[in-house]
């Protein structure tokens with residue numbers, strides 16, 4: 001199994017399945033295709049008839065593209081890892097929140113791109129404030145719905161945490177306030193050895209994407 005990703009410094013979509021694989025202790029190889037530096041990603045996409053975006057998971061020649069499709073594949077293939085919660089109601093909430101993350105939060109995603117290595121406080125715009133309020137509601141819904149006391153969204157780590165992991169970096173990097181529940185979750189996420197490995201790998205990268213490094217200046 002081979003996961004194709006891009007910059008660990010910047011790539012929120014790459015982080016999601018990578019984190020789920022690492023936390024679940026599923027063995028995989030990885031290749032980083034730096035999309036703004038060279039033609040590697042474009043060539044890869046043409047060769048495999050996939051979009052010129054990552055993440056892409058290759059399993060015995062089968063290409064699975066798009067973060068959520070990869071996460072669903074992992075949940076189905078490794079049921080013993082409990083990547084979706086067992087409780088049907090909590091699972092439905094998780095799927096709703098993950099789908100919303102995948103298609104929504106446009107203002108937050110575009111105005112505050114993930115950069116795990118830059119702290120630059122910013123006053124959120126009105127559309128971003130609306131996204132932050134929505135996140136606070138989602139965290140409150142999970143807190144009301146989960147039955148275990150674990151610190152992750154569903155109690156134990158799940159796909160919901162993987163999908164929202166980049167929001168932890170965005171909140172830290174741009175000093176965005178969401179809620180106390182969010183802060184407790186974010187602390188637990190940052191303590192995951194896999195998150196620390198991701199940020200250390202990103203620190204060793206030498207590529208820079210200027211427009212992401214100068215947001216808010």
Ligand SMILES: N[C@@H](CCC(=O)N[C@@H](CS)C(=O)NCC(=O)O)C(=O)O
Nearest residue numbers: 011012013035053054055066067068
């Ligand atoms: N909807 C896709 C989004 C993937 C995506 O946009 N990935 C970015 C990296 S974070 C990318 O590959 N960008 C390539 C480019 O902009 O050329 C998913 O969930 O996997």
